[in-house]
Amino acid sequence: MEGVAPAASLFRPRASVRSPVLLAADSGAARRRPGADGRSGVSRRSLEASPPGGGRSAVRKHGSTGVAPRRSGITRVPKLGPAVSTKRAGRRKDPLINLEVSHHRAAVAAVRLLRIEKGKAFVDLLNEKANDSGDNEMGYVERTLGFSTRYLEDRDIRLVTVIVAGTVRWKRYLDYLIMSLCSEEKVFREMEPLLLQILRIGFFEILKLDVPAYAAVDENVRLAKVALRPGAGNMVNAILRKLLLLKEKNSLPLPKIEGDDRAQARALSIIYSHPVWMVRRWIRFHGKDEARRLMNWNNSDPRFSLRVNTSKGYTRADLVKRLESLQVHYEESVMDEFVRIREGMQAVLQAGLLKDGMCAVQDESAGLVVSVVDPQPGDTIIDCCAAPGGKTLFMASRLSRQGKIRALDVNKGRLRILMDAAKQHSLDDMITDIHADLQLYAKETTAKYDKVLLDAPCSGLGVLSKRADLRWNRQFEDLEELICLQDELLDSASTLVKPGGILIYSTCSIDPEENEKRITTFVQRHPEFAIQSVRGYVPTEFVTDEGFYSSNPTKHSMDGAFAARLVRSML
Template sequence: MPKVRGLRKRLDPARREAVRLLERIENDQAYVNRLMSAGLTDELEPEAGRRATEYVAGVTRWRRWLDFLLAQNYRGRYDSMEPRLRQILRLGLYELLFTDTPPYAALNEAVELARRLVRPQAGAVVNAVLRSLLRQRDFLPQPQTGDPVEDLAIRYSHPTWIVQRWLARYGPADTEALLRYNNERPWFGVRVRTDRISRHVVLHRLADRGLEAEPSPVLDDFIRVQRLGPLLEDRLIEKGLLAVQDESAGLAVRLLDPHPDETIVDACAAPGGKTTYIATRMRDHGRVLAFDVHPKRTELIRRAALQQGLTSIVAEALDLRQVSERYPELQADRVLLDVPCSGLGVLAKRADLRWHRRPEELDELVRLQDELLEAAARLMRPGGILVYSTCTIEPEENEARVRAFLARHPEFTVERADAWVPAEMVTDEGFFATWPPRDRMDGAFAARLRRTA
């Protein structure tokens, strides 16, 4: 009788896609959120798409720690390993250490990925390295470089330069708390269009579907959810009833305190989360002029406005530094300037940022932030409000920029944030500043400035 060949096992689509995306992130310096928003996992079933997203975020978050452990157990030069094989090892080790996947399943899947995506002999390498680490799982080796900063950065999988900055500013205990927070699976803020649906109804609907959600303790129109995927499948976002938005961003809009019938400029506005919240707070009466330098991202503002049925928003692709020339008569009641920044306050949700950022970029960002502040000031009417905001916790981009601006512009004064945000988030100087481990939201900063003349 002829020999019957066994059916070849189909590769798990979630793991296969995760390896491909991880290669894009490392080789092309691609950003996780852009890859996901580009729909690169759309061909997967929803469950597989969610797993691929979790794998990519988790491996990216823990990459340095995973590499340290793998290098300790690889016979050879780990930094010379084939890139795809390294991604498969990272994924397999991440599953062993941080997920509920049974160890035998994680091992078998990683071995099969290596055999099929690299070469047949690579499966033996993966099997040997991961089995060695599995035996050590309860007493993993710890970094001992002789430099405590380096050791902490490896153990919590952050660049050394960031850890060094934070240790100097916050001290060991608070720095470690921040590092731990950045490596937790984040909760996501979701804004509820309470003019259309009550927060109570949304929470009950999510509970009926078995989704973890809780009301925001600081904003009466926000909730917190642990997973976004099922929420997207529920179509509440598509219907304009919900919008994904961190509570810190919502608090920056509350600090702006928009009123109906005002003219408000949202500078650097894409993708439009704050823009639509401003219009909602104005009950869609007045004008919200949203500017962003990127035409494709400006289109996202228009789509968000259309999705949420908001007609007061006018979005234009225009550099803020050119707005006063294009519209010399424009005098805004309020301006929200959410500047491009290092993003070092959002590393819990954007783990890839920690690997993309470089310390020398701060000087360039600071110059841009100063230029944008000057441009925003030219759009203000006397008596108007300018809110300068960031999603970073770095003082060079936050307090230092406001102090430098006030030194150049004595016609502006600080209005303390106490009346608009929780007291624990107000600094001694009256600025709004969140601390992620305490507030369980992104690290953010905002200053409310009034033009007095």
């Protein structure tokens, strides 16, 4: 395992940095002070003379960014006991990623977290090798912090991805602990965004990752010193060491689950790091025990499925052979075209299995929706909200080169990506794209289809394990708006179904009001449609009492999804 890099090599200050430095919340409480050259005030010095424990030799009075320090609370953190030992004996090695942190990884993780909070990035694999235009992770680090880092190796990228996703996922829990360990709540409330991200990273590494304590403290302290100022590093050092002491004593401050339903939901929302409204809703629909299981699932490492591309002549056996050659562990799925993998996605990507069109990343829950559609040779099918196209491609592959699929979407860019994927999978001759709004298209067209799939826009509450940031980007009000939209889209999609044809409504949500309730109200508005059981189209374990398809993350170990099959009368 590589050790911690010498301080001299951790950051390479650039000779010219012109871009403003992102420093504080939108309130503008912290300001960018120009340097002597009238630019961003970035220090020209390296960290060579800066010892891990402190010192101002490598930074200017107000830190490398030239920002006036935010005094509030920084000196109020109580003094702690003896320093935590930094012995390096007995390190544990992880076979997949190096769990030693470094300035480089911490800096990239902190900047990405800032971008995610501002809605300018998603939690996904980093794109630090894309180009030299600055529109990549290294460019963002330089523009945000004012210095550059070395380019990350693949294992570093994987660890940054784990840290970013985990920190976002556990944000509410981490913030509660950080606030509890600050001397005053005001210290937390007025904390600079970058300082807060550094603390979140340190807390996550100490509590949720097998990162050595000395590494988590040392490297996050160093980052705070160079990215902000020495005082910020001292604050990070004090708070992280206090966390370590509490962890050793098994006395972390956590809320008690007591009081009325609202109070209990608030406590659970902190312990499991979910929005309160979401916790209350799940307790209401599923009960407290199932709500806990759902939140545990959402906080676990995401599981991925690969679907073999049968349209290019590949079989699951072919895919399994390649995975074995790559030493990627897998499980066979209930669906013949799928395999499950817990780890090894980077190996799959690097081997070109996706690029070559051998397989695609698609959750089994989405594949089972296609089973509900049941594409048959000769069918004419329209996918009404098609992009990014996973279900479209899978349906096309089941048509045996006989039949046609129309892929409709309002987003032209995403539709283009879909058609590129269709070409990659040798299915572009089976699929025709339609760039249109469904409601307008339904009013203007006279076309009718054998099968109409409406994979409706939804809350995504069934895919929270894969979308770490989604839980924080959803509000209860969003759900109410989505329900209205789902009804409108269902009404429009229904006009495209031939007499005797099939309408399939699906979501990646586990919320009854987005699922069963929408179908109940739809058939009341449209007596020409009747619910047809999905029994016989999917395994029995996925069939509800009402005849709908439903996958449950805690029961089936896959994303949550829903689908209903509705047949139109011949009249």
